[in-house]
Amino acid sequence: MDARVPFCHTCGVIQPPRSIDHFACLGMTPTFEIDPQELERKYFAFQRTFHPDRFAAKSPKEKAISMQHATNLNQAYDVLNDTLSRAEYLLSMQNSEEDAPGCTTVNDPVLLIEAMELREELADASDAETVSGIIQRTQADIDECIEELKPEFADGHLEAAAHLTTRLKYLSKLMDEARQRQLQLIKSQ
Amino acid sequence: MQLLDIHEPGQTPVPHQEADVAVGIDLGTTNSLIAFSEDNAPEVVRDANGKGMVPSVVAYPDGANEPVVGDLARATILDDPHLVVSSVKRLMGRVLADLKTISGTLPYEIAEADEGQDRMVRLIVGEKHLTPVHVSADILRALRSRAEASLGKPVSKAVITVPAYFDDAARNATKDAARVAGLEVLRLVNEPTAAALAYGLDKGSEGVYAVYDLGGGTFDISILRMEKGVFQVLATGGDSALGGDDFDHAVVERFLAERRSETQSDELSTGDLKHALATARLAKECLTSQDDGEWILGAGDIETRHRLNRETFEELISSLVDRSIDICRDVLLDSGLGAEEIKGVVLVGGSTRVPLVRSRVAELFGQQPLADIDPDEVVALGAALQAEALTVGSDTLLLDVIPLSLGIETMGDLVEKVVPRNSPIPISRAQEFTTYQDGQAAMMIHVVQGERELASQCRSLARFELHGIPPMTAGAARIRVTFAVDADGLLTVSASEATTGVQQEVAVKPSYGLTDEEMVAMLKESMEHAKDDMQARVLAEARVEAERVLLSVASALEADGDLLDQSERAHIDQAMSAVVQACQHTDRDAINQNMENLELATKPFAEKRMDRGIRTALEGVNVDDLKQKVEAGQDETE
Numbered sequence: 010m011d012a013r014v015p016f017c018h019t020c021g022v023i024q025p026p027r028s029i030d031h032f033a034c035l036g037m038t039p040t041f042e043i044d045p046q047e048l049e050r051k052y053f054a055f056q057r058t059f060h061p062d063r064f065a066a067k068s069p070k071e072k073a074i075s076m077q078h079a080t081n082l083n084q085a086y087d088v089l090n091d092t093l094s095r096a097e098y099l100l101s102m103q104n105s106e107e108d109a110p111g112c113t114t115v116n117d118p119v120l121l122i123e124a125m126e127l128r129e130e131l132a133d134a135s136d137a138e139t140v141s142g143i144i145q146r147t148q149a150d151i152d153e154c155i156e157e158l159k160p161e162f163a164d165g166h167l168e169a170a171a172h173l174t175t176r177l178k179y180l181s182k183l184m185d186e187a188r189q190r191q192l193q194l195i196k197s198q
Numbered sequence: 199m200q201l202l203d204i205h206e207p208g209q210t211p212v213p214h215q216e217a218d219v220a221v222g223i224d225l226g227t228t229n230s231l232i233a234f235s236e237d238n239a240p241e242v243v244r245d246a247n248g249k250g251m252v253p254s255v256v257a258y259p260d261g262a263n264e265p266v267v268g269d270l271a272r273a274t275i276l277d278d279p280h281l282v283v284s285s286v287k288r289l290m291g292r293v294l295a296d297l298k299t300i301s302g303t304l305p306y307e308i309a310e311a312d313e314g315q316d317r318m319v320r321l322i323v324g325e326k327h328l329t330p331v332h333v334s335a336d337i338l339r340a341l342r343s344r345a346e347a348s349l350g351k352p353v354s355k356a357v358i359t360v361p362a363y364f365d366d367a368a369r370n371a372t373k374d375a376a377r378v379a380g381l382e383v384l385r386l387v388n389e390p391t392a393a394a395l396a397y398g399l400d401k402g403s404e405g406v407y408a409v410y411d412l413g414g415g416t417f418d419i420s421i422l423r424m425e426k427g428v429f430q431v432l433a434t435g436g437d438s439a440l441g442g443d444d445f446d447h448a449v450v451e452r453f454l455a456e457r458r459s460e461t462q463s464d465e466l467s468t469g470d471l472k473h474a475l476a477t478a479r480l481a482k483e484c485l486t487s488q489d490d491g492e493w494i495l496g497a498g499d500i501e502t503r504h505r506l507n508r509e510t511f512e513e514l515i516s517s518l519v520d521r522s523i524d525i526c527r528d529v530l531l532d533s534g535l536g537a538e539e540i541k542g543v544v545l546v547g548g549s550t551r552v553p554l555v556r557s558r559v560a561e562l563f564g565q566q567p568l569a570d571i572d573p574d575e576v577v578a579l580g581a582a583l584q585a586e587a588l589t590v591g592s593d594t595l596l597l598d599v600i601p602l603s604l605g606i607e608t609m610g611d612l613v614e615k616v617v618p619r620n621s622p623i624p625i626s627r628a629q630e631f632t633t634y635q636d637g638q639a640a641m642m643i644h645v646v647q648g649e650r651e652l653a654s655q656c657r658s659l660a661r662f663e664l665h666g667i668p669p670m671t672a673g674a675a676r677i678r679v680t681f682a683v684d685a686d687g688l689l690t691v692s693a694s695e696a697t698t699g700v701q702q703e704v705a706v707k708p709s710y711g712l713t714d715e716e717m718v719a720m721l722k723e724s725m726e727h728a729k730d731d732m733q734a735r736v737l738a739e740a741r742v743e744a745e746r747v748l749l750s751v752a753s754a755l756e757a758d759g760d761l762l763d764q765s766e767r768a769h770i771d772q773a774m775s776a777v778v779q780a781c782q783h784t785d786r787d788a789i790n791q792n793m794e795n796l797e798l799a800t801k802p803f804a805e806k807r808m809d810r811g812i813r814t815a816l817e818g819v820n821v822d823d824l825k826q827k828v829e830a831g832q833d834e835t836e
Binding site: 017020022024053056057060061062065066068076079080083084086087192 | 384385426428531587588589595596597621622623624625626682684685743746749750753754804807808811
């Protein structure tokens, strides 16, 4: 169990949240591989306990504190539920330096060229079919990238993990752009 | 959990509080309802004739002190149109400039604002200039007395529903109106969510549902997931200026065009227009069940006759209905779901009675929509359930989202989004910005809401300036802007500069809301209606709270007093007796001040206790056990 004891053990009044990481906030251990259903189950269970709706009849102070808890839970769930942001967050937990990993400048020429090529291809695509081809391929790349990330995080190879996370970030961004492009093309038809 | 507490006389730990009745209110554009729920069985409060709907129409007769609300007011529209206000919800939180974006001809007379004034619109009603908040408060007050008369108890708390797509300004205005009407808002709940609550609890259904809510003035579509007692809003969208009123306008425009070509005259007063709108509404309602009909416009001395059949009516409103369907498609896309994944579609709002609306919705989702609960009442019923859940407790939990993205204006009219739409609330997000000129000492922060790329196309919520930035080269200052949205969907923005800690906070309200003086004046006016003395009530509340805290501290000292050394203990004892002393007087501020001191004095103690708590009480406890412990703990305090 995590180190949160948010209620006074004699009178049961809610206490302010402590500064803990997002994993601890949701009672999870900090790992890259998580069971999404488990995450959701814990998120719901904690929200059931801390949501301001549970404190509507309490004092303004207690309401405000429960709001802080619920805000933290939403934030934690938001970060951990998405694979890319979970990877970035894990790296930032290990890394005390200022600049968040994944945002570091790309000095890998292979990655850079791959990203540029894919982007050009997307810019040249003029029909929905080509774009959906790009989307399928990018999705496969994303899945592969995530598979590669798993052992690196599990074995604590942070440098390799950071490298793959940067790639994942590029791929996700490309995916967003491709989806938007597809939408544009469908709407303009 | 103890079933029965026995206490020494005069030492009851929590003083008995009068059971406050909490109701659910659907404050609609055209009609409003109030409902009350007990044991999960919500019911709409009805008048002697069994009618639950109260027209959201207020009349301010000359010389009368009290406004007239509801059917009576609606009846006087035709006689004294200039003294009657309807559809005021469309104007909540709006400034003059916004009115241009509201479609159709407005049946209001709006006061001109003074030069450069960016304030909420004023309606001219006879001699008076009234804010939409004032008019809404009059409706709420009427609903409140209706409920009090029916329940035989004072009503002081309410869950009020708002369109999911209501922006921050309109939400704040709604909350203000409730305050003026003497109602504490337990929570603002989005209308589609309330409707889903009414359906969900009734049927215990699980899965993903769409709620299509077409009211008098607003359209909302929400995609919700109901699972294991949790209602999670996945995506929401809508148009705060699309509703059944627009159908009326479409009909009236046709009638008036016909009339013009017939009479060659274009003269219509605001009163005539209101009259014509009432006729158009009637035509719309008739065409729900009838195939055609004829209506008479009698403005001035000239009477004109207008035939309309359902087919033509559907042509008139087709583009409006299409607009709602397009929004549904976008929201589905946002939710990441296909139409075939939607298990059921719930219809809400009187305008969903229009056959064309039903058939288009059925077409989009590939299934007949649900309408088992009266679409006019379903929102109020859900609100009542939520009011019960918030006061009495409930097994279900509602996780709602923010409907529109929030951001700030950056260079070149661009918007930097800080909180994206459909983020679950409450939420807090921070983003860093920097200066763009050497030695820049202040920064203007312009908060906007909406999805458009340019700040000028989004809704402006507030502007404030952060001063006292130390002179630095461009780009060196680090200004952190934090957006916090609470469970009602209301926003607070704060900004601070990292190297100096200069800080500025703003509850987003000033630029278009009511001024403090106006609010005070309105509250004062409403106090004349209020029975209890506000001051006395506030003092009583402070004392109750003080007593509760003193008891908690005492029991904590008894349990864990050994954690303190003598001087720490003396410090706490001293702070406690100061609170006891203050409670014997009538100065509320003194009580609060001493309470704050007590809190400071006990803070180290609380921390020590929490550490002990971690080691002992909760070793090896999992989430579910924690929850049980928590609930048991809460019961003890109640």
